[in-house]
Amino acid sequence: MRSDKHNKTIKRNTWIKRIALIIGVLLAFATGIYAGYSGWQVAQLLSDVSEDTPDELRDTSESDETIREMLPISILILGLDEENGTSRSDSMLVATVNPRKESTKIVSIPRDTLITLPNSNEERLEKINALHAFYGVSGVIDYVEDYLTIPISFYATLNFDGLVDMVDAVGGITVDSPLSFTVQDSEENMDAIQIEEGIQTLDGEEALGYARMRKQDPRGDFGRQERQREVIEALTEELLSFGSIANLTPIINAIRPNLQTNMTPQQMFSVAANYQPAANTIDSIEISGVDEFVFVPEYGQDLYVFRPHEQSLLDLQKELREHMELEDVSDYDEDEVLDIIEEEADDIDDDTELDSGN
DSSP states (O other): OOOSOOEEEEOOSOSTTTSOHHHHHHHHHHHHHHTTSSHHHHHHHHHHHHHTOOHHHHOOTHHHHHHHTTOOEEEEEEEEEEETTEEEEEEEEEEEEETTTTEEEEEEOOTTBEEEOTTOSSOOEEEGGGHHHHHHHHHHHHHHHHHHTSOOOEEEEEEHHHHHHHHHHTTOEEEEESSOEEEOOTTOOTTOEEEOSEEEEEOHHHHHHHHHOOTTSTTHHHHHHHHHHHHHHHHHHHHTSHHHHHTHHHHHHHHTTTEEESOOHHHHHHHHHHOGGGGSOEEEEEOOEEEEEEEETTTTEEEEEEEEOHHHHHHHHHHHHHHTTOOOOTTSOHHHHHHHHHHHHHOTHHHHHHHHTO
């Protein structure tokens, strides 16, 4: 029995609407190609969003066999927020997708999670959202693999500036806000955005403010994660609508400079076409823990942080590894676990091929 963990299952019509904003965007356009809309433009977009992938993450050919065999994959999804020339991950999600078990699991890692910065001379405390600023997407992947004890198959990032442009390109999105609040806009004008409780249509600036607000929400970062998922679904639904596909050019122009992934166009098409059984069950998982203020020497002050409960994190690690059909490592020591994860990251097919009888 898992304690202190809130699991909920959401069943809806299509997988694309439920994974996450970035993957939804990619697969929506892949679907557009299949439907015959502006195929050349979409193919060019998919090539462009892979162009700036770091060299060490560019080769994902080992995942081709995994996708052909419809074996489990994992996707790290980062929403990036650029401030004063540095880019932090304002949202961090990991999706494990298993079409053979006909299920997907999505976990949101709170941005304020307290960590010890890797590879630092001293045991420097930081929040997990700072990893991208220090080490880039490669460093985030390395850390998340160790943190969740699973290999990451693919990643995708979206600059939050792109969210404003995309929502405006589809003509706005509809949300059902659980509370009223005011929040600053992207130009840091205080109380520039007014959100009312209930159903309303938001433009790009309003959608960004709605997704970002945390301090006025009684549920803190968990409340924000719920609103981010709501924005994800609403935007992806608009992207999949006939009106959006028919007006593809402004949407492509909004996405191209703000989106990055190491999935190749062919991998996107294959996942969109073959992984639909994973739509049958979606588990949205929260990590339980405590909110507190901790003195961080680097900043000389107390910072608001999130500390996960150790048992909750262990349960999550076990659940994700089981979902990806990986070896149980609960009885191994830390060094052995790290070695296993490294091997799995080098070739994610190793363990799953045994299960498939190859």
